[in-house]
Amino acid sequence: MKVTEIQRFCMHDGPGIRTTVFLKGCPLRCQWCHNPETQSDKQELLFTPQKCIGCGACAAVCQNSAHQITDGKHILNRSRCKNCMKCTESCCSQALLPSFSEMTVDEIFAVVNQDRAFYGDCGGITLSGGEPLMQPEETFALLRICKQNGIKTAVETCGYFDSSLIPELVSLADCFLWDFKDGNNQRHQQYTGVSHNLIKNNILRADTIGAPIILRCIMIKNVNMQEDHYRAIAELWHQLKNGVYVELLPYHAYGGSKMTALGGNDNGNPAWIPAENDLEKAKLSLESHGVKMKLE
Ligand code: SF4
Ligand code: SF4
Ligand code: SF4
The missing domain is CATH 3.30.70.20 (Alpha-Beta Plaits)
Incomplete structure (x- = not known):
């Protein structure tokens, strides 16, 4: 598998303490991308x-x-x-x-397995990226070996992948961290390069067959921190039967240095960083629409 990084003892990539495996390749090109080294599936x-x-x-x-x-x-x-x-x-x-290292499923599992004593009842492995479903066979094999060995599995996804993968994916992942970047499709297309229609359809399809979904919404000031996005999050949330909660992630500009290391221009934009009161307003708006938010 093409692995850009394995981070251990992560506290923000799903329930409990996680080992997060970042995989290379992403179908989106978000202008705010914080992991630009994961976008291309080629070596860089x-x-x-x-x-x-x-x-x-x-x-x-x-x-x-x-x-x-x-x-x-x-x-x-x-x-x-x-x-x-x-x-x-x-x-x-x-x-x-190099932007990634080639590792076998067994090699990754060996790293993850070293941390199992720290996982407790709810921690485990989180696959992230990039988009893990850009390497579906290997992703499934890694999730399977973790489950067979009693390690809980989570998948962080942008949701833009072949819908036929959903049944197997849902059978192998205990939890999803599912991005919903903008309910305004014109902005979604403009800032990520793709429509959100497939992403929304995949969320609903996975939910229908029982996937526990944490909706993760990046908050970017002057881009998507708008009422139409909050209403769209609420509409999607209320359609979910297995939604866990909605989590707001404030934009940060840390991806900029990685972009320059790749030979591009710094993509960090200070005007996109939301202030505390911007986030509070977003949270209050979503709560007023009946959305269950992650407790701080
Ligand atoms: S989905 Fe994530 S990894 Fe892919 S381009 Fe967007 S921010 Fe970057
Ligand atoms: S600069 Fe490029 S071509 Fe030269 S050794 Fe490094 S990776 Fe190879
Ligand atoms: S010159 Fe700089 S980049 Fe090249 S090998 Fe030495 S330390 Fe590394």
Whole structure:
């Protein structure tokens, strides 16, 4: 499987203490993406100049002369890079890293299994990304081996995937953290690159066959923190038979440094960060529509 990161002892990725496995590949292109290194399903070179000590080892191994170090300044010419990742193996300071590591299902399970003593009654593994359903066979195999070994499973999804996967997915996941990014479809299309229709249909279909769903709604000031979105969240919430609660996630700008490490422009936008009272207003609006919110 293409794994960008495994985070242990997570407290915010589902019930209890979780080990969160971030998988590569996502069908959306959210402008606010906080994990841009997970978007493409291809290998990519991450370069953080601030970590570079100028040793020149990367320039020595690169057969395409993509690295130039002159007067202590390191320039990476990405147009020459063939993504072979040889330079990442020679970099001792982690200034150069591959965007993912290939791991087998058994290797990932071995990491997750090390933490089982901390899971208690409700913790376990959370698959996140990116979109775990971009690697459906492997995702199912990993969920299956966890369940067979008594580890609880959760899947964080953007919801944009082939609907025929839902029955097997629901049979293997104990809980879903399901994104609902904007009830206004025009804005959804504009800011994520896709319509929300498939996402809504998949949520309802999974709910119909018993999937416990936590609706996760990112709150982005000047984008989706609007009454039409709150009404759409409430409408969706009231259609769910197995909804657990709605969780609001304030936008943060942490994805910006990852975007620059990929060679793009910093996508962090301070104007999108909601203030405490903006979040309080959103929460009050949803509660006034009868939505069950996550308790702080
Ligand atoms: S769904 Fe998540 S990982 Fe995919 S582009 Fe949007 S924010 Fe990034
Ligand atoms: S990934 Fe390969 S081609 Fe690209 S800069 Fe590194 S060594 Fe050169
Ligand atoms: S190998 Fe790493 S530390 Fe050395 S010059 Fe290249 S990027 Fe910098």
